[in-house]
Amino acid sequence: xxxxxxxxxxxxxxxxxxxxxxxxxxxxxxxxxxxxxxxxxxxxxxxxxxxxxxxxxxxxxxxxxxxxxxxxxxxxxxxxxxxxxxxxxxxxxxxxxxxxxxxxxxxxxxxxxxxxxxxxxxxxxxxxxxxxxxxxxxxxxxxxxxxxxxxxxxxxxxxxxxxxxxxxxxxxxxxxxxxxxxxxxxxxxxxxxxxxxxxxxxxxxxxxxxxxxxxxxxxxxxxxxxxxxxxxxxxxxxxxxxxxxxxxxxxxxxxxxxxxxxxxxxxxxxxxxxxxxxxxxxxxxxxxxxxxxxxxxxxxxxxxxxxxxxxxxxxxxxxxxxxxxxxxxxxxxxxxxxxxxxxxxxxxxxxxxxxxxxxxxxxxxxxxxxxxxxxxxxxxxxxxxxxxxxxxxxxxxx
Numbered sequence: 001x002x003x004x005x006x007x008x009x010x011x012x013x014x015x016x017x018x019x020x021x022x023x024x025x026x027x028x029x030x031x032x033x034x035x036x037x038x039x040x041x042x043x044x045x046x047x048x049x050x051x052x053x054x055x056x057x058x059x060x061x062x063x064x065x066x067x068x069x070x071x072x073x074x075x076x077x078x079x080x081x082x083x084x085x086x087x088x089x090x091x092x093x094x095x096x097x098x099x100x101x102x103x104x105x106x107x108x109x110x111x112x113x114x115x116x117x118x119x120x121x122x123x124x125x126x127x128x129x130x131x132x133x134x135x136x137x138x139x140x141x142x143x144x145x146x147x148x149x150x151x152x153x154x155x156x157x158x159x160x161x162x163x164x165x166x167x168x169x170x171x172x173x174x175x176x177x178x179x180x181x182x183x184x185x186x187x188x189x190x191x192x193x194x195x196x197x198x199x200x201x202x203x204x205x206x207x208x209x210x211x212x213x214x215x216x217x218x219x220x221x222x223x224x225x226x227x228x229x230x231x232x233x234x235x236x237x238x239x240x241x242x243x244x245x246x247x248x249x250x251x252x253x254x255x256x257x258x259x260x261x262x263x264x265x266x267x268x269x270x271x272x273x274x275x276x277x278x279x280x281x282x283x284x285x286x287x288x289x290x291x292x293x294x295x296x297x298x299x300x301x302x303x304x305x306x307x308x309x310x311x312x313x314x315x316x317x318x319x320x321x322x323x324x325x326x327x328x329x330x331x332x333x334x335x336x337x338x339x340x341x342x343x344x345x346x347x348x349x350x351x352x353x354x355x356x357x358x359x360x361x362x363x364x365x366x367x368x369x370x371x372x373x374x375x376x377x378x379x380x381x382x383x384x385x386x387x388x389x390x391x392x393x394x395x396x397x398x
Contacts, residue, residue, distance in 0.1 A: 017363045020307025021355070023300055024316025030297035032323035037290035038145070044283045046275055049145030050268045053138055054260040055291035060253025060298055068250035122241040124234075127251070133234040134255030140227030142263065143220045151217025157198045157321055159221040161191045164318075166229035167310040174233055175240065177309065177364040186358030187311070190318045193350025197325060200343035232310035235302060245302040252298070309365065315358050322348055 038052065123129060147156055164187050171177035238248055264272075275283055304313045325344060 016307045017312075018359060020304045020309075021312060021316055021359045023304045023307070024313050025319060027297045027300045027304060027313070028317050028320035029323050030293045030300070031317060031320040032327060034290045034293040034297070035320070035324045036327040037286045037293065040286045041283055041290070042148075044280070044286075046283050046287075047149075048268060048271050048275065048287070049142050050260060050264045051272050052145065052287065052290055053141040054257065054264050055287070056141075056294045056298065057134075057138070057253050057256035057260050059291060059295040060249050061257045063253070063295075064246055064250040065254050067246045071244065071246055124237040124241045125243050125247070129234065129238070130248075130251035131255045133231055133238075134252050135259050136227045136234070137231040137252060138256050138259045138263065140224045140231060142260075143224040143227065147217045147220040147224065149217070150213040150220065152202070152214070155214065155218050156221050158195060159218055160225050161194065161318065162222055162225040163229045163232075163314045164191065164311065166226050167232055167314045170229055170233040171236070171310050171364070174237060175309075176366045177311070178366050179311070179364045180361050182361035183311070183358055183364060186354045186356075186361060187315045188354070189357060190315055190351045190354030193347045193352075193354055194318050194321055196350060197322065197343055197347035200339065200347075201325070204340055229310065229314065232301075232305060232313055236305040236310045239302055239306045245299075245306070248302050249298065308363065311364065312358065316355065319351055319355070322351060 041048070041052075144156070144160065168177070168179055168183075168187075172179065235248055235252075239245075275287070301313065304316070322344075329344075
């Protein structure tokens, strides 16, 4: 048996699944950029966990809320025109053959319903569900930063990997995900590769960085990991039930800005005003890099979740710690020891192998869900049906 057959015994996975895994590496790189900026802020004496999150949600709200409103206005206009065409078709007043075919043909098709998007909104896309999603996400961001005050960087990095089993369990319970042994083996291999890097780094540093209250800090990290997994699965559920990327990010940004803003007022009211005095102009620039990097990352996350799901996203994000280690080497003092070089390359190879194995295991979305109208496969299927409809019917609705 060749290497290809060993890695891909069932053939190459679906194109959308592999695209999602590639996009996940983009989010990992952006996450590493934000980690570097946050580390630089801390080294300058600035500790602003609530404000750092607040600016992310403000950017999301400022960009995506107006876009979502415009999309809703366009949808209302399309619906009004569709109802007018349907009324004309019923009464026999049809402008041309192409329009009549474009209206009549889809109504008898089980695979394509152009007006299905205006049916009653699923509970996964309700304002209450989006508010819950944003609340969980804001608190996960706050808790992970807060944990650094009580426990070590090593503990935070390793325990944050708990987002993987949490997301697998939540995806299985809420979405019916079917995870094979190859999924589990690939994820475990990637975690093991990361552990090689983190533990070697901690050993070589030799510093007593256990923190002031390791038990509390570790508990906060686990809460944050569960929060991230919950947020990702809630987003995936909304996307599978027909939500657009703009819809999800508009709600996350809008509700997140409210919740995070309240947290800033309650906990860090005066901290932002001292930023310039504490960290100077460079600190303000680093805060901007942090916010912009995570804004870009958040913008990619729904597309990753749409294509390959929450668990695959969290597995792919393991490489962010590898990129962050490279950045630390470049900007914060270098490797310092040949053992660190060996550990880095060993970790990189093991993590990469785990990602390949996980990706090769294929999409855990159950087959019956893939065949539903609302699935991560619906968008491409709908585009194909629209193309077929235009070829057969002779034109679009005007």
